[in-house]
Amino acid sequence: MAKLDIAILQKAYAGRPVLHDVSLIVEAGTLVAILGGSGSGKTTLLRLIAGFERVDGGEIRIDGALVAAATLHKPAERRGIGYMAQEGALFPHLCVADNITFGLPRAARRCRDRVAEMLEMVELPADYAGRAPHQLSGGEQQRVALARALAPNPKLVLLDEPFSALDAGLRADTRETVAAALRAAGTTAILVTHDQEEALSMGVQVGVLRDGQLVQLAAPAALYRRPADAALARFVGEAVLTRGVAESDAVQCAFGRLSLPPGGPTGSVNIMVRPEQIKLTAAPASGDVAAVVKAVTFYGHDATVRLALKNSAEEVTARIFSHVAPQSGAEVWLRIEGEVMVYPAPRPSTDAAV
Amino acid sequence: MVSDNSSRSGRPPLGLLAAGGAAAALVLLPVAVTLANAGHAGFGAAVALLGRGLIAQLLANSLGLILCATISCGLIGTAAAWFVERTDLPGRPLWAVLAVVPLAIPAFITSYAWVSISPDLQDFAGALLVVTVSYFPLVYLPVAAALREMDPALEETARTLGNGPWAIFRRVILPQLRPALLGGMLLVALDTLVEFGAFAMLRFRTFTTAIYSAYRAGFSGAEPALLAVVLILLCLLCLLAEQLVRGRARYGRLAHGTRRAAARYRLGRWRPIVPLGFAALALVTIAVPLGTILWWLTRDSSAATATAAAAPADVAAAALSSLGLGLGGAALTMLIALPLGVLAARFDGWLIVGLERTAYLAQSIPGIVVALALVSLTVHLIRPLYQSVFLLLLAYSIVFLPLALVSIRSAIVQAQPRLEEAGRALGLNWIAITWRVTLPLAGPGLGAAAAMVFIAVTTELTATLLLAPIGTQTLATQIWADTSTLAFAAAAPYAAVLAALSLLASWTLARRFGAASVFTPVGAAPVGAALEAAV
Numbered sequence A: 001m002a003k004l005d006i007a008i009l010q011k012a013y014a015g016r017p018v019l020h021d022v023s024l025i026v027e028a029g030t031l032v033a034i035l036g037g038s039g040s041g042k043t044t045l046l047r048l049i050a051g052f053e054r055v056d057g058g059e060i061r062i063d064g065a066l067v068a069a070a071t072l073h074k075p076a077e078r079r080g081i082g083y084m085a086q087e088g089a090l091f092p093h094l095c096v097a098d099n100i101t102f103g104l105p106r107a108a109r110r111c112r113d114r115v116a117e118m119l120e121m122v123e124l125p126a127d128y129a130g131r132a133p134h135q136l137s138g139g140e141q142q143r144v145a146l147a148r149a150l151a152p153n154p155k156l157v158l159l160d161e162p163f164s165a166l167d168a169g170l171r172a173d174t175r176e177t178v179a180a181a182l183r184a185a186g187t188t189a190i191l192v193t194h195d196q197e198e199a200l201s202m203g204v205q206v207g208v209l210r211d212g213q214l215v216q217l218a219a220p221a222a223l224y225r226r227p228a229d230a231a232l233a234r235f236v237g238e239a240v241l242t243r244g245v246a247e248s249d250a251v252q253c254a255f256g257r258l259s260l261p262p263g264g265p266t267g268s269v270n271i272m273v274r275p276e277q278i279k280l281t282a283a284p285a286s287g288d289v290a291a292v293v294k295a296v297t298f299y300g301h302d303a304t305v306r307l308a309l310k311n312s313a314e315e316v317t318a319r320i321f322s323h324v325a326p327q328s329g330a331e332v333w334l335r336i337e338g339e340v341m342v343y344p345a346p347r348p349s350t351d352a353a354v
Numbered sequence B: 001m002v003s004d005n006s007s008r009s010g011r012p013p014l015g016l017l018a019a020g021g022a023a024a025a026l027v028l029l030p031v032a033v034t035l036a037n038a039g040h041a042g043f044g045a046a047v048a049l050l051g052r053g054l055i056a057q058l059l060a061n062s063l064g065l066i067l068c069a070t071i072s073c074g075l076i077g078t079a080a081a082w083f084v085e086r087t088d089l090p091g092r093p094l095w096a097v098l099a100v101v102p103l104a105i106p107a108f109i110t111s112y113a114w115v116s117i118s119p120d121l122q123d124f125a126g127a128l129l130v131v132t133v134s135y136f137p138l139v140y141l142p143v144a145a146a147l148r149e150m151d152p153a154l155e156e157t158a159r160t161l162g163n164g165p166w167a168i169f170r171r172v173i174l175p176q177l178r179p180a181l182l183g184g185m186l187l188v189a190l191d192t193l194v195e196f197g198a199f200a201m202l203r204f205r206t207f208t209t210a211i212y213s214a215y216r217a218g219f220s221g222a223e224p225a226l227l228a229v230v231l232i233l234l235c236l237l238c239l240l241a242e243q244l245v246r247g248r249a250r251y252g253r254l255a256h257g258t259r260r261a262a263a264r265y266r267l268g269r270w271r272p273i274v275p276l277g278f279a280a281l282a283l284v285t286i287a288v289p290l291g292t293i294l295w296w297l298t299r300d301s302s303a304a305t306a307t308a309a310a311a312p313a314d315v316a317a318a319a320l321s322s323l324g325l326g327l328g329g330a331a332l333t334m335l336i337a338l339p340l341g342v343l344a345a346r347f348d349g350w351l352i353v354g355l356e357r358t359a360y361l362a363q364s365i366p367g368i369v370v371a372l373a374l375v376s377l378t379v380h381l382i383r384p385l386y387q388s389v390f391l392l393l394l395a396y397s398i399v400f401l402p403l404a405l406v407s408i409r410s411a412i413v414q415a416q417p418r419l420e421e422a423g424r425a426l427g428l429n430w431i432a433i434t435w436r437v438t439l440p441l442a443g444p445g446l447g448a449a450a451a452m453v454f455i456a457v458t459t460e461l462t463a464t465l466l467l468a469p470i471g472t473q474t475l476a477t478q479i480w481a482d483t484s485t486l487a488f489a490a491a492a493p494y495a496a497v498l499a500a501l502s503l504l505a506s507w508t509l510a511r512r513f514g515a516a517s518v519f520t521p522v523g524a525a526p527v528g529a530a531l532e533a534a535v
Helices: A042-050 A096-100 A106-110 A113-121 A126-130 A138-150 A168-185 A196-202 A220-225 A230-235 A348-353 B014-051 B054-086 B092-098 B107-117 B123-135 B137-149 B152-160 B165-194 B197-202 B207-216 B222-248 B274-298 B312-346 B350-364 B367-380 B389-414 B417-425 B430-458 B462-467 B475-484 B488-513 B524-534
Strands: A004-013 A016-026 A031-035 A057-062 A065-069 A081-084 A156-160 A188-193 A205-210 A213-218 A240-246 A250-253 A256-259 A267-273 A278-281 A289-298 A302-309 A315-321 A331-336 A341-344
Touching: A004 A042, A016 A042, A016 A057, A016 A205, A031 A042, A031 A196, A042 A081, A042 A156, A042 A188, A081 A138, A081 B152, A096 A113, A096 A126, A096 A138, A113 A126, A113 A138, A113 A168, A138 A156, A138 A168, A138 B152, A156 A168, A168 A196, A188 A196, A196 A220, A205 A220, A205 A230, A213 A220, A230 A240, A230 A267, A240 A315, A250 A267, A278 A302, A278 A315, B014 B054, B014 B222, B014 B312, B014 B350, B014 B367, B014 B389, B054 B092, B054 B123, B054 B137, B054 B165, B054 B207, B054 B222, B054 B274, B092 B274, B107 B123, B107 B197, B107 B274, B107 B475, B107 B488, B123 B137, B123 B165, B123 B197, B123 B274, B137 B165, B152 B165, B165 B207, B165 B222, B197 B207, B197 B475, B207 B222, B207 B367, B222 B350, B222 B367, B274 B488, B312 B350, B312 B389, B312 B430, B312 B475, B312 B488, B350 B389, B367 B389, B367 B462, B389 B430, B389 B462, B417 B430, B430 B488, B462 B475, B475 B488
Parallel strands: A016 A213, A031 A188, A031 A205, A081 A156, A156 A188
Antiparallel strands: A004 A016, A004 A057, A057 A065, A205 A213, A240 A250, A240 A267, A250 A256, A267 A341, A278 A331, A289 A302, A289 A331, A302 A315
């Protein structure tokens, strides 16, 4: 268990910056998820921490000890870091047990107690020890990969999109097992992913990388409710954005007059609400806004409703439980529940590009 | 290796089956004749032969050479592949090409070059040098491919688990290279057993040269046949071992996603030195053979031990007959191999698998055995065919059937029945489908198959030497004749034309279809074929 300390990290490939001024602290024993699209630099960040690549500037410290800086590079094999690759990367020529003990000292490799212990930790039956990797399903391979990474008791575990190759059902299951095993081991961990649901459900903290910069680092709920800017709001979940005029404690917009926490921007602003914050009723209360249902898309347990607001001709999408979904063409009333976010909109002409 | 089961259904047409059966029978013909000749000799002759200690000596020679050659080829091939694929070696594309070029220079040409440099370079040392220089690409190619295929995440994971570069090579890379490495080494062994010309020029006695001298000495068919049986058994052993190695240790990649290119090791202070090693390798494997030919070309014929000169007209005539035989051989081989290729690609069942494997057995029948069997068959039974062009072409077809079959099969697989069905659904009749769907898809591969057989036949020595009609000289047989009389300068023009032809044709083929398609070790095929058939 170790604290990871990353300060103003820089990395460029052939003159093109990939990471820029990334600073991040991961407290001992916690899991931080790094969320980013392709090309955001998230895999590069992981590879720098692992020691597969050299940093151009900045520092990486594990438990206070410097492992990477512009002039210092501790090789990957001496950093004591566990690594779980995208598709497990089990050694195809070794059985499960030999895979798990691969990183142990020679004497400890023969002792099979550790194998049983690790298999139990990742919730695999003990008789899997003798199987070849190709006899395992994708999810089982990932579990063995985690057991292998954890077996030498690493200070830190890096998970590189470990669930992206699994299909949906297997993914949720494997994710839970991995989270539980990491908790049981008490290891500090960094998970890199492009899947926001995965990042929000697994991370104690979630960092968002965009164009090589860490845009925001926050607890999952805080990141979802109070994203740093409008683009981030769209990246982390769905967002409904509309324009309005803010005063000190309220904002006037297409949804009516909504209250705001004090201290936010005033004047012309962009307002962000989550689709599930839009509540629909057939009978209006005071302050509700009239709308016409343009289309309903059914997803199963929930549904999205495309609404045309009567007073402003704007169209917004609400997400509601499917059993209360209205018919297309119906007249409904809507109201915003919970806190909304406002972002300054300095030039009204640019808001279309948000 | 995705096998589409739905596409391999139905019963093959009888005519196709008969043609495929005939091709397989053709392969078995020399084996049957050899066995019959050996049988005629009877038990007594076999015991007498063994008593002379000849077989023991030949075995010691062959196995000793094979042991050393497979090790040297294994080391050089693996090292070259690792440096090219996994390090920041300067000039990698160049070295990658130069590591394959020796395959386009026939071993007897290399042998001629070294022998003409120094008559001391003979026997075991010379044989080991020539075999290593000519055959190390057979290890380089599969090992380089295996290194390219390897998932870099495996090495990265091993690093995070505390392993340095050497431990990773030993614990992660080498175990995964094992099938490619052993497979390549067994191909080296097989080619060493089958080679005749190179060893004859070096005066190194192996089974092939012993069979030839027994035949020339006018022994009854018995002694050459007995030696041939032992040789076939040895070749068969190599072929089976090779299949076993590839079949059992197929790890494959577990992951199927997109893959990063593997990180290359920095050579550091070795960076200026390793290219020198590659340059030395290219010098020994390419520059010396080709340079020697050029040197003799510029020399007056009196510089050689024997003073004979080659007239330009003779060289042209030999080149023409080599090319003519190449065209004829390619045509006949394609004709014989095509039905079997179609059967193997399109239909299933034990009969077809059996026919296909029988055809691949031809790999373990050395050219000299095929030639001798055909000689004894025609001399005794079909006299008019003896020393006819047709018989020579037939020998080529048997020897190079596996080479053609590999490419034909994969070419036909390209033209999937699904695509033909799509054409049929769009209203095309079978002529239109053949013309507009099948041929455009399979055509290039069939062309490559024919071209490969053409190159192989043009540079063939052994069967040509024994079966060519009286008065017919090819480039290969002229080099042979002149080298035998130590007229090295006289051989040079023929060697130059032959090497140029082979290099040019291989280069054209490689540019058109990729290096891998040209230099696919034939040995890889039966396993692939058998596996696909088994799925």
